[in-house]
Amino acid sequence: MDDNIYVLDATVFLEGGAQKFQDLAKATVYEVLEEVKNNQSAIELDRLIRTGLAIIEPENEFFEEIKKFQKTTNDKLSNTDMKVLSLALKFKRQKKKPIIVSDDYAIQNMCKLIDINYMTLSKKGITKKYAWVKKCKNCGRKIKGDVCDVCGDEGKYRPYIRN
Numbered sequence: 001m002d003d004n005i006y007v008l009d010a011t012v013f014l015e016g017g018a019q020k021f022q023d024l025a026k027a028t029v030y031e032v033l034e035e036v037k038n039n040q041s042a043i044e045l046d047r048l049i050r051t052g053l054a055i056i057e058p059e060n061e062f063f064e065e066i067k068k069f070q071k072t073t074n075d076k077l078s079n080t081d082m083k084v085l086s087l088a089l090k091f092k093r094q095k096k097k098p099i100i101v102s103d104d105y106a107i108q109n110m111c112k113l114i115d116i117n118y119m120t121l122s123k124k125g126i127t128k129k130y131a132w133v134k135k136c137k138n139c140g141r142k143i144k145g146d147v148c149d150v151c152g153d154e155g156k157y158r159p160y161i162r163n
């Protein structure tokens with residue numbers, strides 16, 4: 001077992017990824033509980049609490065520090081996001097090894113800024129698959145050969161997202 005502490009945000013429960021953390025050290029904040037408890041993922045939350053999920057209110061000093069960091073970026077963070085970050089900062093100051101688990105890009109950006117490790121859950125079913133298509137440089141028509149049938153301009157490959 002590693003000595004990391006996983007700091008879970010609401011997306012972990014809402015996307016059904018909580019059971020991965022059953023055997024690991026983990027913590028969250030009251031605000032996440034509030035967001036999850038009336039949701040169908042409340043069952044997962046219960047299960048994690050029974051396997052040792054700690055619910056911790058981070059001291060205001062950490063929250064104030066996160067607020068200062070947040071002002072230097074334009075990332076939109078909810079009060080819950082800020083609390084999750086505050087808890088991770090508290091653990092870091094206690095020389096523990098927090099890893100924030102979140103699929104929220106604003107949280108991930110903030111983690112980079114304050115030098116806290118983070119990980120994301122795999123989002124099943126919405127992986128983007130890129131493909132390439134050749135299009136005319138001039139008119140944007142799809143072309144098969146080297147040049148456009150209509151304007152005779154050359155083609156360039158462009159990425160597009162397949163469904």
Ligand SMILES: [Zn+2]
Nearest residue numbers: 136139148151
């Ligand atoms: Zn063309």
